[in-house]
Amino acid sequence: MKRKILELIIIILFYCLSVTLGRVIELGGIKPNMLIVLPILFGYLNGSNEGMFVGFFSGLIYDIFISTIVGFSPLVFSILGYISGLFFQKYEKSEIIIPLIIVAFGDIIYEFLSYIGNFLLHNRLNVLYFVKRFMIPEMIYTVLFFVLLFKPIVLINPLLSGKKKRRVSYFDERDN
Amino acid sequence: MLKKISSFFTSKYILILVVLLCSALIVASFFTDKLVAPVRNIVSTLVMPIQDGMNYIGLWVSDGYEKIQEATKILEENQSLKSKVDELTEENNKLKQDTYELNRLRELYKLDESYANYAKVGARIIGTSSDNWYSTFTINKGSDDGIAVNMNVIADGGLVGIVTSVGKNYATVKSIIEDGSFVSGQLIDTGDKCTVQGNIDLMDSGMIRIQHFKHSVTVRNGDKIVTSNISDRYLPGILIGYTKDVSLDSNNLTQSGYLIPAVDFGHLQEVLVITQLKEVGE
Numbered sequence: 038m039k040r041k042i043l044e045l046i047i048i049i050l051f052y053c054l055s056v057t058l059g060r061v062i063e064l065g066g067i068k069p070n071m072l073i074v075l076p077i078l079f080g081y082l083n084g085s086n087e088g089m090f091v092g093f094f095s096g097l098i099y100d101i102f103i104s105t106i107v108g109f110s111p112l113v114f115s116i117l118g119y120i121s122g123l124f125f126q127k128y129e130k131s132e133i134i135i136p137l138i139i140v141a142f143g144d145i146i147y148e149f150l151s152y153i154g155n156f157l158l159h160n161r162l163n164v165l166y167f168v169k170r171f172m173i174p175e176m177i178y179t180v181l182f183f184v185l186l187f188k189p190i191v192l193i194n195p196l197l198s199g200k201k202k203r204r205v206s207y208f209d210e211r212d213n
Numbered sequence: 214m215l216k217k218i219s220s221f222f223t224s225k226y227i228l229i230l231v232v233l234l235c236s237a238l239i240v241a242s243f244f245t246d247k248l249v250a251p252v253r254n255i256v257s258t259l260v261m262p263i264q265d266g267m268n269y270i271g272l273w274v275s276d277g278y279e280k281i282q283e284a285t286k287i288l289e290e291n292q293s294l295k296s297k298v299d300e301l302t303e304e305n306n307k308l309k310q311d312t313y314e315l316n317r318l319r320e321l322y323k324l325d326e327s328y329a330n331y332a333k334v335g336a337r338i339i340g341t342s343s344d345n346w347y348s349t350f351t352i353n354k355g356s357d358d359g360i361a362v363n364m365n366v367i368a369d370g371g372l373v374g375i376v377t378s379v380g381k382n383y384a385t386v387k388s389i390i391e392d393g394s395f396v397s398g399q400l401i402d403t404g405d406k407c408t409v410q411g412n413i414d415l416m417d418s419g420m421i422r423i424q425h426f427k428h429s430v431t432v433r434n435g436d437k438i439v440t441s442n443i444s445d446r447y448l449p450g451i452l453i454g455y456t457k458d459v460s461l462d463s464n465n466l467t468q469s470g471y472l473i474p475a476v477d478f479g480h481l482q483e484v485l486v487i488t489q490l491k492e493v494g495e
């Protein structure tokens with residue numbers, strides 16, 4: 038329970054960071070997608086359930102404030118959290134390549150879906166322009182952001198659930 | 214018992230549940246805003262103060278950084294600027310005369326007056342949309358300060374956008390440069406109508422599209438476009454921007470071109486919300 042609350046606080050913090058700090062660090066009008074990183078990281082470090090939990094709420098907070106259609110981001114984020122949870126405990130925790138690949142593909146897919154919803158259905162057919170100008174740069178920037186974030190989150194992660202329960206929850210969290 | 218329940222909640226089932234829940238939310242959000250509004254208000258009371266503070270820190274840091282960067286540049290510039298002062302003093306005298314003329318013309322148009330008569334509320338921008346598709350931003354005044362949906366937002370004497378949703382202590386503003394935003398405008402001198410449309414393809418050039426001029430209208434570069442009196446959401450006579458490269462369309466019926474907004478959207482920090490709504494006769 039304590040862990041979930043702390044995760045919610047982290048999500049809110051990241052949301053605030055992305056809407057305020059985003060303006061400062063944007064390059065050529067492109068900001069990293071900070072919220073998509075969280076479910077993938079937490080899913081990879083703690084399993085699918087946790088990834089979906091973080092994904093659902095980080096998507097929700099994003100949608101209720103910014104997007105008009107509520108539910109799309111939680112959907113994509115939770116599925117990404119689930120997918121990255123499949124690799125939970127299959128690799129060393131410090132192995133960065135697996136979640137990095139998921140971040141890269143996940144961000145592209147998420148952006149492409151929002152392109153379809155926002156633009157393609159409004160008869161904006163110049164896909165290449167959108168891919169080159171928005172999706173690829175954002176993906177690269179997000180991956181960069183993820184690399185910077187990886188180590189701190191790996192270090193913080195065990196602290197979130199308190200030290201005592203660590204060994205027990207190790208078995209509880211394995212779900213299949 | 215508890216064991217049984219928890220064994221049922223394996224991640225596969227949870228995933229299916231989440232997917233179903235999200236799909237239901239998506240479908241619901243096409244029809245109504247009622248489900249989300251209470252959640253939005255609760256979360257916003259928590260989030261907005263944090264956002265306000267962080268925004269302040271962020272601006273402070275970036276300002277400081279820019280100051281250091283520019284200090285050396287300024288010293289160099291100072292030299293060349295001194296020589297320019299003389300030149301400009303002379304030009305200033307000339308411009309002062311122009312200003313008198315401008316004031317006379319403004320009175321003629323009664324445009325300035327209608328601007329000043331609107332009741333306005335100042336607000337600070339505390340967040341921008343965190344993805345790259347939208348040009349939406351959040352301001353730190355909400356329904357508690359008398360802000361309502363469809364109120365016009367201006368800055369630097371030009372139109373910024375329109376309020377699209379309101380919470381207790383924040384409001385979301387959709388800017389006119391956002392893709393899919395339409396504003397009905399007119400030429401300031403002749404009153405010929407046109408449509409100003411935000412366009413993401415032109416984001417790099419800082420311009421937006423302007424279209425639907427009648428083919429007979431003459432539009433020169435730099436003509437002023439203001440919001441038209443037939444718009445149902447925008448108050449009349451607010452400056453939108455200046456025309457550029459308007460030419461005849463291939464259908465020979467309409468003209469279209471580009472518009473340079475009067476507002477510098479890259480460096481917006483404070484905006485004014487006009488608390489008067491356009492009255493539309495039903």
